[in-house]
Amino acid sequence: xxxxxxxxxxxxxxxxxxxxxxxxxxxxxxxxxxxxxxxxxxxxxxxxxxxxxxxxxxxxxxxxxxxxxxxxxxxxxxxxxxxxxxxxxxxxxxxxxxxxxxxxxxxxxxxxxxxxxxxxxxxxxxxxxxxxxxxxxxxxxxxxxxxxxxxxxxxxxxxxxxxxxxxxxxxxxxxxxxxxxxxxxxxxxxxxxxxxxxxxxxxxxxxxxxxxxxxxxxxxxxxxxxxx
Amino acid sequence: xxxxxxxxxxxxxxxxxxxxxxxxxxxxxxxxxxxxxxxxxxxxxxxxxxxxxxxxxxxxxxxxxxxxxxxxxxxxxxxxxxxxxxxxxxxxxxxxxxxxxxxxxxxxxxxxxxxxxxxxxxxxxxxxxxxxxxxxxxxxxxxxxxxxxxxxxxxxxxxxxxxxxxxxxxxxxxxxxxxxxxxxxxxxxxxxxxxxxxxxxxxxxxxxxxxxxxxxxxxxxxxxxxxxxxxxxxxxxxxxxxxxxxxxxxxxxxxxxxxxxxxxxxxxxxxxxxxxxxxxxxxxxxxxxxxxxxxxxxxxxxxxxxxxxxxxxxxxxxxxxxxxxxxxxxxxxxxxxxxxxxxxxxxxxxxxxxxxxxxx
Numbered sequence: 001x002x003x004x005x006x007x008x009x010x011x012x013x014x015x016x017x018x019x020x021x022x023x024x025x026x027x028x029x030x031x032x033x034x035x036x037x038x039x040x041x042x043x044x045x046x047x048x049x050x051x052x053x054x055x056x057x058x059x060x061x062x063x064x065x066x067x068x069x070x071x072x073x074x075x076x077x078x079x080x081x082x083x084x085x086x087x088x089x090x091x092x093x094x095x096x097x098x099x100x101x102x103x104x105x106x107x108x109x110x111x112x113x114x115x116x117x118x119x120x121x122x123x124x125x126x127x128x129x130x131x132x133x134x135x136x137x138x139x140x141x142x143x144x145x146x147x148x149x150x151x152x153x154x155x156x157x158x159x160x161x162x163x164x165x166x167x168x169x170x171x172x173x174x175x176x177x178x179x180x181x182x183x184x185x186x187x188x189x190x191x192x193x194x195x196x197x198x199x200x201x202x203x204x205x206x207x208x209x210x211x212x213x214x215x216x217x218x219x220x221x222x223x224x225x226x227x228x
Numbered sequence: 229x230x231x232x233x234x235x236x237x238x239x240x241x242x243x244x245x246x247x248x249x250x251x252x253x254x255x256x257x258x259x260x261x262x263x264x265x266x267x268x269x270x271x272x273x274x275x276x277x278x279x280x281x282x283x284x285x286x287x288x289x290x291x292x293x294x295x296x297x298x299x300x301x302x303x304x305x306x307x308x309x310x311x312x313x314x315x316x317x318x319x320x321x322x323x324x325x326x327x328x329x330x331x332x333x334x335x336x337x338x339x340x341x342x343x344x345x346x347x348x349x350x351x352x353x354x355x356x357x358x359x360x361x362x363x364x365x366x367x368x369x370x371x372x373x374x375x376x377x378x379x380x381x382x383x384x385x386x387x388x389x390x391x392x393x394x395x396x397x398x399x400x401x402x403x404x405x406x407x408x409x410x411x412x413x414x415x416x417x418x419x420x421x422x423x424x425x426x427x428x429x430x431x432x433x434x435x436x437x438x439x440x441x442x443x444x445x446x447x448x449x450x451x452x453x454x455x456x457x458x459x460x461x462x463x464x465x466x467x468x469x470x471x472x473x474x475x476x477x478x479x480x481x482x483x484x485x486x487x488x489x490x491x492x493x494x495x496x497x498x499x500x501x502x503x504x505x506x507x508x509x510x511x512x513x514x515x516x517x518x519x520x521x522x523x524x525x526x527x528x529x530x531x532x533x534x535x536x537x538x539x540x541x542x543x544x545x546x547x548x549x550x551x552x553x554x555x556x557x558x559x560x561x562x563x564x565x566x567x568x569x570x571x572x573x574x575x576x577x578x579x580x581x582x583x584x585x586x587x588x
Contacts, residue, residue, distance in 0.1 A: 058499060058581050079503060086501030097496045097585065114501040161500065 005201050006032035011064035013050050024050040026224035037195040037202045039212035042221030048205045056089050056171045057081040069168040086115040090162030094174035096154040098146040104157040105142040108164050115165040136160050152183030172204040176211050188214045243482040244521035247561050250471030251526025254557045256533050257467050263546035269449050274392040276340040277417035278426050280448050284439035294412040309425040314339050315413035317403045329394035330403030339419055340392050347371035348386035351399050357382035358397040360390040362543035395543045472564040479515050479568030487576040494576050495584025504577035515569030519562035
């Protein structure tokens with residue numbers, strides 16, 4: 001059996017809020033095979049964002065194990081987690097989160113440069129990325145700053161930035177949450193295209209069942225656990 | 229990073245300006261010290277003397293006060309190899325760095341080679357006054373007018389080219405009377421027949437004149453330096469200290485505000501893989517740019533201040549442009565700017581990406 005690209009066992013996360021401990025994740029087990037488009041749904045406070053942050057190496061787990069592409073996140077130092085974010089994980093956020101001072105091209109280039117620049121990139125990589133830009137339909141908007149782009153365009157730039165370093169997994173947190181239905185539809189189709197054409201593993205968090213339906217599989221989170 | 233600077237031009241320009249001001253302050257202070265010293269050296273050179281005799285217990289850079297008895301002049305003139313001796317009296321004219329010098333016109337003119345008159349002529353009456361061109365320009369005075377100085381009226385009879393001992397000259401006897409120091413002198417200048425006889429003469433004078441400091445003019449001029457002006461170096465150090473503090477505080481505050489404003493952007497950078505050192509370097513690089521900008525502005529402003537001083541007070545405050553201090557002032561500004569950016573930079577580097585991303 002092929003080893004899953006994301007493998008989570010007994011994952012717990014406890015936050016200290018003032019004098020109180022809040023248990024955001026209470027023993028999550030989850031496997032995501034390579035090339036799967038997984039949707040994670042659940043109400044607010046169900047722990048899906050915390051799961052997103054831990055899988056994205058933005059915060060360490062309190063206990064349990066999380067393996068991403070063979071690396072155990074619970075044993076990684078802060079700088080190891082930074083390296084993982086550079087190369088192994090790509091993020092797409094609800095609020096696009098583009099750097100407002102840079103053009104679309106600059107936003108993509110900085111992600112590439114943080115991962116080590118274009119040193120290890122082959123001509124084939126460049127061609128493939130040009131195809132992704134075409135697929136996303138933003139080739140002609142690359143020299144505009146985010147404030148000159150529509151929400152849909154900004155999210156497509158964010159998608160290009162997330163894919164530029166060929167990450168093992170693409171994490172999308174409510175990627176359509178700030179978009180109208182037309183643009184939501186376009187972004188979801190793009191995510192599915194990226195998944196189908198490039199075999200990109202995607203973990204998408206959403207509270208919208210229609211959006212979740214674009215995935216290969218949907219898991220429901222409730223009270224810090226996978227409910228089904 | 230350049231984009232960050234362009235993104236918030238006003239705070240950046242304000243920081244650059246506020247770093248530039250202390251840099252200017254340092255450069256003006258150093259320029260004034262240098263300018264004043266060079267001016268006083270040039271004027272001392274213009275006397276044409278070989279040996280200077282000063283009052284007992286006098287400071288090298290202080291000329292005021294008259295404690296040498298006038299009878300000493302003929303005695304000194306009688307020494308072997310001394311071809312000429314003339315005494316002068318210096319009194320503060322009240323203004324900043326303004327000194328009135330009383331001269332024996334005939335002997336001073338003989339020793340110095342004579343004044344080069346731009347306007348008017350030499351002394352003809354006791355209340356005649358001569359000033360150099362710098363002082364005349366500063367006061368907008370012209371020969372032939374009645375002027376007021378040290379609480380009395382004078383006939384300004386001549387304006388001369390600068391570079392001869394003082395900016396303001398009156399008859400020695402008049403100045404002695406005015407300050408109640410009849411027949412007393414501040415300095416005696418000697419001219420020697422041959423350069424080779426200067427050293428032996430000084431040795432002899434040191435033996436016979438009790439307590440009077442005697443220098444060759446060459447040595448005396450070389451002793452005229454910033455280091456010999458009492459407390460000037462300390463004053464410059466204090467100004468540098470203040471400059472460092474201002475630049476430090478300005479950059480610290482500006483970068484702290486910038487980090488707060490960019491909390492979300494820092495979170496984005498960290499999410500896409502920016503390391504702590506990358507974030508810190510970005511902040512420091514921006515502070516470095518501000519420091520460079522402040523230095524360049526400070527240098528330009530020091531040229532501006534020189535223009536203003538030359539225009540309005542060329543005699544009192546001659547400001548030199550001391551190129552050798554550009555790098556030093558720049559390093560001081562950059563050091564302070566980087567130091568000021570360190571705390572905001574470190575706090576940015578330590579930001580939790582999740583909290584930063586949820587910051588609005």
